[in-house]
Amino acid sequence: MSDQKTIVLKIKRRADQESPAYWEEFEIPYRPAMNVISCLMEIRKNPVTRDGKATSAPVWEMNCLENVCGSCTMLMNGKVGQSCATLVDNLTQPISLEPMSKFPTIKDLAVDRSRMFANLKKIRAWIPIDGTYDLGPGPRIAERDRQEAYEFARCMTCGSCLEACPQVSEHSNFIGPAAIGQVRLFNSHPTGAMTKEERLEAISGADGVTSCGNAQNCVKACPKQIPLTEAIAEMNRDVTLYKFKQFFRGK
Amino acid sequence: MAVASPENKETTRAKGRLHDPYLWHRLHSASGIFPIGFFLIQHLIANSYALRGAGAYNTVIRVYGGLPFVAVLEVVLIYIPILYHSIYGIWITAYGQSNLTRYSYGRNWMYFMQRASGIIAFFYIGYHIWNTSLQKYFLLWQGNPNPEQAISYHAMALQMADPLHFWIQVVGIVAVVFHFTNGFWNFCIRWGLTISARSQRLNQYGCWGLFFIFAGMGIWSIVHLRADGMRAELTQTSSAAGMVR
Numbered sequence: 001m002s003d004q005k006t007i008v009l010k011i012k013r014r015a016d017q018e019s020p021a022y023w024e025e026f027e028i029p030y031r032p033a034m035n036v037i038s039c040l041m042e043i044r045k046n047p048v049t050r051d052g053k054a055t056s057a058p059v060w061e062m063n064c065l066e067n068v069c070g071s072c073t074m075l076m077n078g079k080v081g082q083s084c085a086t087l088v089d090n091l092t093q094p095i096s097l098e099p100m101s102k103f104p105t106i107k108d109l110a111v112d113r114s115r116m117f118a119n120l121k122k123i124r125a126w127i128p129i130d131g132t133y134d135l136g137p138g139p140r141i142a143e144r145d146r147q148e149a150y151e152f153a154r155c156m157t158c159g160s161c162l163e164a165c166p167q168v169s170e171h172s173n174f175i176g177p178a179a180i181g182q183v184r185l186f187n188s189h190p191t192g193a194m195t196k197e198e199r200l201e202a203i204s205g206a207d208g209v210t211s212c213g214n215a216q217n218c219v220k221a222c223p224k225q226i227p228l229t230e231a232i233a234e235m236n237r238d239v240t241l242y243k244f245k246q247f248f249r250g251k
Numbered sequence: 252m253a254v255a256s257p258e259n260k261e262t263t264r265a266k267g268r269l270h271d272p273y274l275w276h277r278l279h280s281a282s283g284i285f286p287i288g289f290f291l292i293q294h295l296i297a298n299s300y301a302l303r304g305a306g307a308y309n310t311v312i313r314v315y316g317g318l319p320f321v322a323v324l325e326v327v328l329i330y331i332p333i334l335y336h337s338i339y340g341i342w343i344t345a346y347g348q349s350n351l352t353r354y355s356y357g358r359n360w361m362y363f364m365q366r367a368s369g370i371i372a373f374f375y376i377g378y379h380i381w382n383t384s385l386q387k388y389f390l391l392w393q394g395n396p397n398p399e400q401a402i403s404y405h406a407m408a409l410q411m412a413d414p415l416h417f418w419i420q421v422v423g424i425v426a427v428v429f430h431f432t433n434g435f436w437n438f439c440i441r442w443g444l445t446i447s448a449r450s451q452r453l454n455q456y457g458c459w460g461l462f463f464i465f466a467g468m469g470i471w472s473i474v475h476l477r478a479d480g481m482r483a484e485l486t487q488t489s490s491a492a493g494m495v496r
Contacts, residue, residue, distance in 0.1 A: 078353050166362060169348035206272035213347055214437050215362035217354045219448075230446055237443020243273060 005030035008050070008094035009039055011058050017104045024058075025050040025094065036076055036083035036097065037062055040109075058097075060109035067223065070158025074099055074109050080163040080221055083109075100163045116157050119179040123202045127192045139190035152185035152231065154224040161228060164221035167213045174211035175203065177218035177228040184231035187238070200235070200242040209235045279339040280441045283434045286328045287336055291431055295465055301472045305404035305479075312402055325384070337373045344369065361433055368430040375423030382410070408480035417477050424469035432462040 006027050014021040027050045028042045037060075044057040060083070063069040067085040074083050075098040077091055088095065103111035129135065141149075155178055162168045162176040183199045186192040203209045209232060218228045300311045318324060344366040351363055383402050411417050436458045439445040445454050 164350070164354050166347050166349050166359070169346070171348070172346045204273050206276075208273070210273050210276040210441075212441075213343070213362055214358065214440055215356075216358035217350070217356060220354070220356050227448065229440075229451070230448060233440045233443050233446040233451070235443075236441050237446065239273070240277070240442060 007034070007039055007088055009043070010094050010096045011043075011108070012096070012098040013058060013108045014099070014105050016107060024055060030088075032089075034088045036074075036086045036088065036091075036095070037065065037072060039088060039095070040083070040097075058109060059107040061111075068156055070156035070160075073158040073160055073163075074111075075101070075163070080160045082158065082223055085223070100159055102163050102165075102168050103159060111159075113157065113159050116159060116162070116176070116178060119175045120157070120182060122175070123179050123183050123186075123199050124195065125179070125182040125186055125199075127186060127189055128195060129191065141190055145188055149185055149188050151226055152181050155181055155185075155226055156224065158223065160221045160223060161218035164217035166215050166217065167211050172211060173207045175207050177212075177222075177232060179203070180209050180212075180235050181226055181228050181231040183235055196238075197242060200239050203235060204239045204243065209239055212236075275339065277441075279336055279343070280438055282332045282336045283431070284438055287332050288431050288435065290329055291427065292465070295428075295468050295472075299468050299472045301404065301407070301476050308404040308407075312404075316402075330380075333376060337369075337376075340366075340369045341373070361436075365430065365433050365437065368426040368433070371422065371426040372430050375419065375426060378419065379423060404476075404479075405483070408476045408483060410480070411473055411477035412480035412484050417473065420473050421470060424473070425466050428462055428466040428469065432458045432465065435461070 007030050009026045009028070010023050011026065012021055012023055026043045026048075028039060031038075040058060040060055047055050047057040049055055060072065060074065062072040062084060064071075065084045067082050070082065072083040073080065075081075075096075076083060076086055077096055078098070080100060083097070097109060099105045099109045099111045103113050103115065106112050129138070157178060159178075161178050165174070165176060167174045168176050180203060183203055187196040187199055212232050214229075216229050219226075222228060297311050297315065300307045315321070347362075347366065349359075349363050349366070351359055387402060411420070436451075436454055439454055440451060445451045
């Protein structure tokens, strides 16, 4: 056993948002090409800490296991990322695992990202196509616009950009880069553009695009390389023009 | 199980224009360029007349000091905008939560430096205004026959001879100019002028260029003043020594 390679993990645990947090250390045998989730699964098989104390299995969220759902997002060695797509070989040991700090903890590594989904509702992140009669086909989308839109369509609401953002904290309810990127996406759709003022209005408050501090961590943290900072600059322009128009033209 | 989701308590519908946070934030951003940024450039250019000697410098002081409605211009174009920009800026800083230790990216450093330089600039400007403008009014109020003496070439040169004062000026100039040039970069994004990542990157190089030009200009001027001030101090002490002898 002594000459066998092992992986040491430190997991920050917490019964819920109100309970005190504590760390537990685990040691599991090394297998090549392991990712962080496979370590957690290994621990779950036999939840005994490094010093031999039996404990409960750590709780975390996972779903797709191929980096497209965003549910397994957590802090690994202090940095935000998807635990399904983060390889043990790329992390220095002991590997620390923490829940994201900008969302309420449900238990251990699982967090409640409802805030992000509420924000998607707030910015009306959909294209209204329902009517009491057949509205007919919508306008065509230029191929160039479609390609640009696709980049923003890859957002999986994982929360990495909010986690890395210095402007998102308990003192501020900044809706964050992800939602602003979605305004950019739905406003660039020819049918979505028909209700673009509603979305611009939704991001024109104190919690909206104006709360961005241009630290540009979001674009670095985004696992999908979504050009969030470009969306923020563009929405800055659009909201300002919308405000001017609203003031001078009324409505 | 689900923790109560913090639905945004605030309705974004403006509660009347004056309560519109967007307006106040834009005003903060705009005031940094006009009038404050314009004034800063004008101020650095005017002060660089020190390089042309006492005559040129004192003429510039007389011209600006003799502007019609100078007190109104000072209050409306300088004091009120700077006070508003500072107070709003401190409020913005208080709401942020810097995370440099986890994400030490270049722009994140700039985010931190923008706030740090703003705080330094706030205290420096307070010191600077007392030292130059307010002291004149203070002397006037005290019935000093020549209140302008507080801000002549000679007075500035002698002040710069004090190393503490000189280094406060250096730190102040660097902080203020950095805050302005990096603030200009922020401004270009905040108003949607530079949208693409490429334009933002190129603008960053441009802003660094502006930083070195304006900071260099300010520091060169005060280095010149300090050299003259130290010479004047030397002649003063040697002539005093002569009298004693």
